[in-house]
Amino acid sequence: MLAIVLVGLPFWGNPFWTGLAAQILIFGLLALSVDLLMRHTGLFSLCNGAFFAVAAYTVAILEVNHGVPSPLAIVAALAAAVLVGAVFGVSVRAGGVYFILVTLAFGQLVLSVSVQWSWLTGGDNGITNIPYPSLGRLTVTSLEGMYYVVVAVVALTTAVYHRIIRSPFGLSLNGIRESESRMTALGFNVLRRKYEAFVLSSLLADLAGVLYAYMNQFVSPAIASLNVSVEGALMPIVGGAVTTLGAFLGAIVILGIRSVVSGYVAGWPIIMGLVFIGVVLFAPKGILGLIDLAMRRWRARRGGGRP
Amino acid sequence: MTPVVLQLLNGMSFAALLFLLSSGFTLSFGLARLVNMAHGAYYLLGGYIGLSVIGATGSFGLGLVAGSLGIVVVNWVLDRLLIRRTFGNPLMQVLLTIGIVHIIAEIALLIWGGNPIRVPPPDWARGPVELPGGVFYPKYRLFLICVGLAVALALWLIYRKTPIGAIVRAGVDDREMTAAIGININLLLTGVFALAAFLAGASGVMGGAYLTLYPHAEWDILILALVVVIVGGLGSLEGAMVGSLIVGLIDSFGRWLFPDLAAFMMFGPMALLLLVRPQGLFGQAH
Amino acid sequence: MSVRVLDLSDVGKTFGGLHAVSGVSLAVTEGERCVILGPNGAGKTTLFHCITGRVPVSAGRVTIFGRDATVMPAHMRTRLGIGRTFQITNLFADLTLLENVVLAAYGRQSTWHSLFSRWRDDGAIQKAAMDALARVRLDDKAQALVSDLSYGEQRQLELALALVGGPRLLLLDEPCAGLSPAERQTFSAMILAVPRDVTIVVVEHDMDVAFAIADRLIVLAQGRLVADGTPADVRADPMVQELYLGQH
Numbered sequence: 016m017l018a019i020v021l022v023g024l025p026f027w028g029n030p031f032w033t034g035l036a037a038q039i040l041i042f043g044l045l046a047l048s049v050d051l052l053m054r055h056t057g058l059f060s061l062c063n064g065a066f067f068a069v070a071a072y073t074v075a076i077l078e079v080n081h082g083v084p085s086p087l088a089i090v091a092a093l094a095a096a097v098l099v100g101a102v103f104g105v106s107v108r109a110g111g112v113y114f115i116l117v118t119l120a121f122g123q124l125v126l127s128v129s130v131q132w133s134w135l136t137g138g139d140n141g142i143t144n145i146p147y148p149s150l151g152r153l154t155v156t157s158l159e160g161m162y163y164v165v166v167a168v169v170a171l172t173t174a175v176y177h178r179i180i181r182s183p184f185g186l187s188l189n190g191i192r193e194s195e196s197r198m199t200a201l202g203f204n205v206l207r208r209k210y211e212a213f214v215l216s217s218l219l220a221d222l223a224g225v226l227y228a229y230m231n232q233f234v235s236p237a238i239a240s241l242n243v244s245v246e247g248a249l250m251p252i253v254g255g256a257v258t259t260l261g262a263f264l265g266a267i268v269i270l271g272i273r274s275v276v277s278g279y280v281a282g283w284p285i286i287m288g289l290v291f292i293g294v295v296l297f298a299p300k301g302i303l304g305l306i307d308l309a310m311r312r313w314r315a316r317r318g319g320g321r322p
Numbered sequence: 323m324t325p326v327v328l329q330l331l332n333g334m335s336f337a338a339l340l341f342l343l344s345s346g347f348t349l350s351f352g353l354a355r356l357v358n359m360a361h362g363a364y365y366l367l368g369g370y371i372g373l374s375v376i377g378a379t380g381s382f383g384l385g386l387v388a389g390s391l392g393i394v395v396v397n398w399v400l401d402r403l404l405i406r407r408t409f410g411n412p413l414m415q416v417l418l419t420i421g422i423v424h425i426i427a428e429i430a431l432l433i434w435g436g437n438p439i440r441v442p443p444p445d446w447a448r449g450p451v452e453l454p455g456g457v458f459y460p461k462y463r464l465f466l467i468c469v470g471l472a473v474a475l476a477l478w479l480i481y482r483k484t485p486i487g488a489i490v491r492a493g494v495d496d497r498e499m500t501a502a503i504g505i506n507i508n509l510l511l512t513g514v515f516a517l518a519a520f521l522a523g524a525s526g527v528m529g530g531a532y533l534t535l536y537p538h539a540e541w542d543i544l545i546l547a548l549v550v551v552i553v554g555g556l557g558s559l560e561g562a563m564v565g566s567l568i569v570g571l572i573d574s575f576g577r578w579l580f581p582d583l584a585a586f587m588m589f590g591p592m593a594l595l596l597l598v599r600p601q602g603l604f605g606q607a608h
Numbered sequence: 609m610s611v612r613v614l615d616l617s618d619v620g621k622t623f624g625g626l627h628a629v630s631g632v633s634l635a636v637t638e639g640e641r642c643v644i645l646g647p648n649g650a651g652k653t654t655l656f657h658c659i660t661g662r663v664p665v666s667a668g669r670v671t672i673f674g675r676d677a678t679v680m681p682a683h684m685r686t687r688l689g690i691g692r693t694f695q696i697t698n699l700f701a702d703l704t705l706l707e708n709v710v711l712a713a714y715g716r717q718s719t720w721h722s723l724f725s726r727w728r729d730d731g732a733i734q735k736a737a738m739d740a741l742a743r744v745r746l747d748d749k750a751q752a753l754v755s756d757l758s759y760g761e762q763r764q765l766e767l768a769l770a771l772v773g774g775p776r777l778l779l780l781d782e783p784c785a786g787l788s789p790a791e792r793q794t795f796s797a798m799i800l801a802v803p804r805d806v807t808i809v810v811v812e813h814d815m816d817v818a819f820a821i822a823d824r825l826i827v828l829a830q831g832r833l834v835a836d837g838t839p840a841d842v843r844a845d846p847m848v849q850e851l852y853l854g855q856h
Contacts, residue, residue: 059413105593108600112357112412113556116548117596120589123545127585181728183714183721190711193700200660200694201715201769202686241541245420252417284428291421295414296407 030158034230037162039270040169041226043263045243046250047176048219050262053251055180056212057192059115062103062122064243066217068234069125070096070224075142075234076135085148092228093221099125100217107209119241126239141235148229155229165226172222177259179215188212220247253294255303264302324457329574335463337570338470339532342525344547344554345477345562346518352494352557353514357412358405359419360397361522362544363426368393368523369530369539370434373441382444386527393523394516401515427540436537441530466528473521474563481559490514494557546573549592555605564603611638612674613777613807614659619668620831621654628654629831632668638776642809643818645842646828647851652811653695655828656781659809660692661685673776686715691770692779695811697762699754705765706750709737709772716773740772744798760791767798778802780810784817796820819843827851 045067052058073092077083083091106117129136136142147155148164155161179185187208190198195205228234246269254265272290277283298305343365350356372389376382400422408415443462450458481487492500493510501507526535529543550569554561569588576584595602614636621629629651636642646652657663659670661682670678673688686692691712700708713736714721727733741747744764754762763783770778783799784792792814799821802808812818818825818839825842827835829851835842842848 053413059416061416102593105596108596110600112351112355113552113600115412115416116357116552116556117592120545120548120552120592123541124585124589131585132582175724178724178726181726182723183725183727183730183733184723186707186711186727187714187721189703189707190700193702194698196662197694197698197700197769198711198715199683200686200692200698201712202683203715204681204683204719245417248413249417282428282432284424288421288424288428291417291424292404295418295421296404299414 033158033162035270035274037165037226037230038274039263039266040165041223041230042247042250042270043266044169044172044223044226045220045247046254046262046266047173047259048216048223049244049247050251050259051176051179051188051216051219052212053248055185055192056188056209058107058209058213059248060106060118060213060216061115061241061244061248062106062118062125063216063220063247064241064245065103065122065125065239066096066100066220067224067227067243067247068129068239069099070221071228071234071238072129072136072142074225074228075145078145078228079142086150089148089225092225093218096221096224097214097218100214100221103217104210104213107206107213119244122239122241122244126236126241129236129239136236139236141233141237143233145228145232145234147232161230165230168222168226172219173259176219180259184211249291249294251301252299253290253301255301255306258303261301261303268302324455325578327453327455327457328459329578330571331459331463331467333571333574334567335466335470335532335570336573337566338466339525339529340543340546340550340570341470341474341562341566342521342528343543344550344566345473345559346514346521347547348551348554348556348558348562349490349494349514350518351551353490353497354409354511355412356405356409356515357415357419358518359416359544360400360422360426361518361547362540362542363423363430364393364397364519364522365526365529365543366430366535366540367396367426367526369441369526369535370430371523372527373434373439373530373535376442382442382447382531385441386524389527390520390523393526394519397515397519397522398512401512423540427537431537434535438534438536439530440534441527443531462531466532469528470566477559478563546588549588551602553592553595553602555602557606558602558604561602561604612636613638613640613672614809615669615671616655616659617669617671619655619658619670620666621651621658621663622666627831629658629828630667632828632831632833634826634833634836636807636809638807639804640807641821641823642807642826643822643824644809644811644826644828645813645815645818648813649830650828651831652828653781654831656779656811660690660779683715687719689776690779691716691772691775691777693766693770693781693783695781695785697759697766699762699765699769701755702753704751704753705741705746705757705768706734706737708754708765709740709768710734712740712769712772713737716775736773740768743771743801744768760787763787763791763795764798767795771802774806776806778806778808780808782811782813784812784814792817 045063049060049063052060070092073095074088077088077091078085103118103121106114106121109117130138147161149155155164187203191205191208198205227238250265250269251262252265253268254261254263272283272287276286280286343361347358347361350358368389371392372385375388376385404418404422405415408418447462447465449461451461451464453459481490489500489505489510493507497507546569550562550565553568554565572587576587580587612635616632616634619629619632620627632655644652644655654663658665661677661680665678669676672685675688677685700711710727710733713733738747738750741750744767746761746764746768754765757765767783770780784795787795796817799808810821822839825835825837825839826833827842827848835845835848
């Protein structure tokens, strides 16, 4: 059913909704990358936005400034951002709260570079006119075309993500989340596994970044800001860390506030702030969690009416 | 030689500012494992409040007090209503306090606008002063260094040499035990948080005269304060001192020598330190 | 030809100024059932941590299966063929019993874990996991969450995690802690049921359990080894009697 909605969208909606849907899918993928670390491994990373930005900028720089053909640009972008992930991965040596703070600080490094190295990144102006990708003779020529590319890539990646979660690797991540000391006692090299998860997460964020660059055709330091990482972390929480769908549900909510609400209300960051606070205090298990709770209560009321 | 001295002083004045902000942050963490991202927003708001009071009264001192106390009140309200409810859950605490930053920053933008504003320094601290060797340096920054040293000394003495400091240290070491021996932990927490808020607000007023106040300053300063506590070790006062000095000096020398690479000079050593000593220079190993 | 499974040579551990363990030397041969006894604070758990690698030793050498393990990290010692339990139950609370033992099986198996195959499809692992659960009589609860188990059942699961995959050396840290007398009996029986080619070293507080399973008793007091021999010899040792006077 979802597939029908996704595929049919460009036909009965106007470009605004198609573009928004693409954004939701892209950021949903970013949210998924955070989800891997947060829900499955117990690591709260606030620098996934940085990987996203590095990948997007690399695509932009190579395509626009150097005319590099798309396949090469994409591979280079993924490689560059994974390299950054490999370097930032030292943060897994830090435990608990330290990890959150360190990833936050690392993320800022990328932001600084995107603003200061204007000879490379266009500084505050960013890079515009990113063309749609082309593979030899196949070229994407329209918004709708790019949208379908996004749908295909995100769908495929989500399917792969599903596999990874159900694999021995994925199970080991859950074990780390539950008890690192137990995992060590069982023979796992916990530090190495955390590092591997971190780099894998950066790869997912990279993919989202590549898609973003082509879909938006414009990159600027705004995508390297802390907001991207924080909202990326908030999406799985808002959506509900129950299933993979939660990440996308959260993306709908957060992006909905950003693009739709901001059109009507000045001072919309206050609304975003209130959403953060509200979710933390009242719905830490997200929308899916609330639904789950409501369903349980409803079932209990139906069944427990009799003495 | 002269430029080196100038950069050294720049680094130290920035270090003084960073210490004012990060000392409270690190002690709050040490005592209650509190990670309050809003510390940067406290800096900004405190600075703006001080700015308005100075504008109304003409007195820097009054502005400083108003900014500091104002943040103590703001923090007390936020703490009671919201922050206390996230104790024990670092991720939620980070997300909640970031939400608070969004709100405070937007309110500040609506009230004070988006242009960078400099807090007017006190009359007696304006202008340059001549140092031995014929070097001229802004009087205000020397004032900032003096304030930083004074606060550092005062905090250190209280922390290491007084009974109340001993209680705080005991709380940092083992909160449950400290509560078990009859110390009113709640009162202690409120006191330390109030001090942290006071220093944050004060740093905003003092920093606003040196660096100006502008939207996003709350993040710029917070990130550096985080590097300070990561390098120095969360929960350690000495760590905040040493960390502030390191970050302040790297910042000024980095900007002067390699402006393009300044960011790397800051985060590179931090990353290296993490490889070797993840808990920071003075931090406790978990 | 008796294989020396565990060899401690003059092992010591100091925390700050405190000598938790000093000058402990002992050798355990294959198939032995060794119990380490001692009053609280004798250094039993610290010695245990030195063997498993949880804390590095301050002095001396630790040799496991003939390999110098003194500076070997804990997870690598496990790979040599060790299964261990924790004194304070340390399980994966939000996972099912099956998931717990499957992880234990994977841990022992290899360092590389597939990213793309489903672990539920791995027949060999499933069998090894269910075998271990069966040995501790928890196979009917394979799909239950650990957090839904009783304390006693959780202790049984601890043992299962140690037994998965057939370790050569079992290290049990107060396995019967907090169990009722009846549960202790069942537990002792489970330990005795372990095949004879597996060496077992148990840290225990409870004398009954100790005498039930031990071929050999090692007594620690204040970090030092004060007795080492068969249960009968140790029981007769006047120093040990004085140590345990009124303790039991």
